[in-house]
Amino acid sequence: xxxxxxxxxxxxxxxxxxxxxxxxxxxxxxxxxxxxxxxxxxxxxxxxxxxxxxxxxxxxxxxxxxxxxxxxxxxxxxxxxxxxxxxxxxxxxxxxxxxxxxx
Numbered sequence: 001x002x003x004x005x006x007x008x009x010x011x012x013x014x015x016x017x018x019x020x021x022x023x024x025x026x027x028x029x030x031x032x033x034x035x036x037x038x039x040x041x042x043x044x045x046x047x048x049x050x051x052x053x054x055x056x057x058x059x060x061x062x063x064x065x066x067x068x069x070x071x072x073x074x075x076x077x078x079x080x081x082x083x084x085x086x087x088x089x090x091x092x093x094x095x096x097x098x099x100x101x102x103x
Contacts, residue, residue: 048065051087
């Protein structure tokens with residue numbers, strides 16, 4: 001990630017108040033109001049395709065199965081923004097149960 005544009009810049013954190021599936025509406029309004037270039041936007045979201053505790057950072061890419069990201073891509077009209085994906089997928093482990101017999 002090219003960090004030079006962050007040096008000396010203000011960072012504004014925004015949490016959309018729309019439903020997650022419509023978060024693109026909030027992101028677009030924010031972008032237009034502050035006249036922010038798309039490559040200066042960083043979206044942080046959960047990712048079911050990444051294991052819990054792992055973080056992936058990408059400059060561009062598709063929305064995958066995330067409906068909120070689909071909304072953002074649709075509203076912005078492109079995929080050229082940073083995204084930080086935080087893993088929420090649990091690893092598959094066999095559950096251990098004790099055998100209990102009731103007679």
